[in-house]
Amino acid sequence: MIKAVLFDLFNTIVLITEKEENYYPRCLRKLYDFLVENGVEVSFEEFSRVYFEVRNKLYAETSENFEEPHFNVRVSLTLKKLGYEYEVSDRLVAEASMEFAEEFMRYVALDNNAINVLSKLRRKYKLGLITNFAISECVWKLLEKFGLKKFFDVIVISAEVNRRKPSPEIFKKALKALNVNASEAVFIGDTIGLDVKGAKNVGIKSVLVKRRPIKEMDVEPDRIVNNLKELPVVLEEFKD
Numbered sequence: 001m002i003k004a005v006l007f008d009l010f011n012t013i014v015l016i017t018e019k020e021e022n023y024y025p026r027c028l029r030k031l032y033d034f035l036v037e038n039g040v041e042v043s044f045e046e047f048s049r050v051y052f053e054v055r056n057k058l059y060a061e062t063s064e065n066f067e068e069p070h071f072n073v074r075v076s077l078t079l080k081k082l083g084y085e086y087e088v089s090d091r092l093v094a095e096a097s098m099e100f101a102e103e104f105m106r107y108v109a110l111d112n113n114a115i116n117v118l119s120k121l122r123r124k125y126k127l128g129l130i131t132n133f134a135i136s137e138c139v140w141k142l143l144e145k146f147g148l149k150k151f152f153d154v155i156v157i158s159a160e161v162n163r164r165k166p167s168p169e170i171f172k173k174a175l176k177a178l179n180v181n182a183s184e185a186v187f188i189g190d191t192i193g194l195d196v197k198g199a200k201n202v203g204i205k206s207v208l209v210k211r212r213p214i215k216e217m218d219v220e221p222d223r224i225v226n227n228l229k230e231l232p233v234v235l236e237e238f239k240d
């Protein structure tokens with residue numbers, strides 16, 4: 001019997017409304033402008049070059065070890081490489097990350113059916129959220145902004161637990177908090193690699209929310225939906 005429904009956040013419950021190549025430079029620019037206002041003297045070109053060097057190195061590491069260092073880590077590392085000794089724990093670093101986050105939030109919208117579907121499902125299942133994001137404060141702000149917090153019995157953000165999907169640990173944390181077994185849970189997400197694969201690895205069934213054409217599936221979800229509205233009926237079909 002299904003007792004818990006776990007959700008991904010981005011492009012599952014909330015939608016990113018712009019392409020990354022459009023919003024990312026704007027977010028980075030806001031972060032940069034903030035640093036310049038606070039005494040950092042470097043061109044945007046040089047700053048971007050070092051930032052992406054640092055970010056890409058971190059991405060390479062985290063794709064191997066499934067860790068999720070907070071965004072503050074890359075800001076501090078970038079500043080150090082540019083000759084500014086700011087630690088991860090420094091206020092300026094945290095504030096710079098939030099500048100990035102505030103801009104990013106402008107490109108996030110709530111799925112039209114999310115509230116309705118979550119309200120419905122909450123009457124029947126325990127609900128959880130498992131999201132990868134390096135600025136955990138930004139996730140909390142988005143949940144607050146869209147009134148989503150109240151629906152979830154557990155919220156696991158990768159940057160808070162230093163583990164990202166598809167690592168088994170992040171899924172197990174949510175199961176444990178909800179006090180359910182993997183076989184009693186279903187994961188709802190929009191990516192094969194992070195959501196479907198991650199869930200399957202720990203024995204959680206999955207539903208793929210199809211937000212874009214699927215190129216290839218090396219792991220098959222148990223169900224595919226095109227719209228969150230389909231979930232209440234689709235979840236009824238899971239029998240164990």
Ligand SMILES: [Mg+2]
Nearest residue numbers: 008010011190
């Ligand atoms: Mg997603």
